[in-house]
Amino acid sequence: MEEYRSIKEIIDAFHPDMEYSRASKGNLKLSRCPFCGGKKAYINPDPRVNGFSCFSGKCSKQLTFMALYKELSGQTDARYIDIVTFLDGHIPEGKAYEQVMPKVHEEERAPLADRDAVYSRLLELLTLDDDDKASLMKRGLTEEQIEWLGYKSCPTKEQIPKIVETLQAEKFCLKGIPGFYKRYGKYSMMLANGFFIPFRNMDGEIQGLQIRRKGDENITLDKDVSFSDTVDYTLQVKNNNPFPINLRIIDEIPDGAKVKSDSNNVSFDHVQPKEIRWELYFKAGEEKILTYSLEMDIPRKTKAKVVVQPRYIWFSSGNREGGTPMTNFTHHIGDLRDIMYLTEGGLKADVTYFLCGGKKSFLAVTGITSLRDMPKTFEYFKKNGVKEVCVAFDMDRVYNERVMEAIENVQRMAEDAGLQSSVLEWDIKMGKGIDDFTLAHLKSINKI
């Protein structure tokens, strides 16, 4: 059993000047977010929670104890013992503090033309696994469309050396290309489990690659219910992957039910009241039992789900020797038109574009709060005849004040650029995302 260490210790270790003030429900408000500098960052050091959340509208990170350490240290494969070692400044065995956080030399990000050239060739050298292809086709894409988009599965550890060798033999320069770094003086690339989503600019050039991560397909989740004064649920979650994984486990709370008690709950008061969620780190093969109780009149069956955290990451190699960090880019698909649709996630934009028969154009941000490029983009739109920006973020915004805030920001930016703006609405029963909705709509009218 791991001894309890507070998430506050991690913040204090990296940011000794951090100040805290008390907030509701045992949360502590930080004087600034360690990632985006925003003023609405919280930790909850309660052993059952031990989580970090930023609601500043810039980074919107929600991190567990393990995940916070990994983000701050850049040591993505950190184990619990590494953190304890780091906090205590000495090691039970072996690893020194200096080794935990090595000083590395990062390269400047290469210009767009170089990134586009390397990423385009890299994608040509890769293949798309059958299960990745099947999951993309389930979203409504055809094989030709997937091919055109350039989606490819991330290579295995065994495949990487050959790919890097080929790129170098063809005289591609890997210096400054996020995702590539040096190991023992030779180039290698970051290993990931999932598939690549190219983030393209308006001219179709690849600015960066996002990875849609997998691993949650190898999780077993069993849910049991028993009745006492309350309705008591037990979730049994097991990581069947040969690697550790961060998981978000979400269970739906039926209308009118009230949460009585729960274990390891990381949901803060700002999160949707319709679900209960945990963010937990699982070692390879580890199983965890989660319990909670609801007060409700008529017990109803709901289905719990697990999602790997984070689902999407950039192909990036910051904090690696000879590596380069990535920044958030905006993705474009389709020509400039009177109305440009703004959504969250490149995959969602690509899928919806094709479901609409290429008749609507999309731009996609990586997250609802990654709006840095919007003023420049909107200004370009205005100069080139675009009339309106239509926001098509996920419909769960009806519960979420964070999303509402982001929408207001977009609308203000559009207005500043002299563009009209609107917000797309649909019945959430048809799907949460614009892609789900469009697919459901096409199915309902037998178009697919």
Ligand SMILES: [Zn+2]
């Ligand atoms: Zn932040």
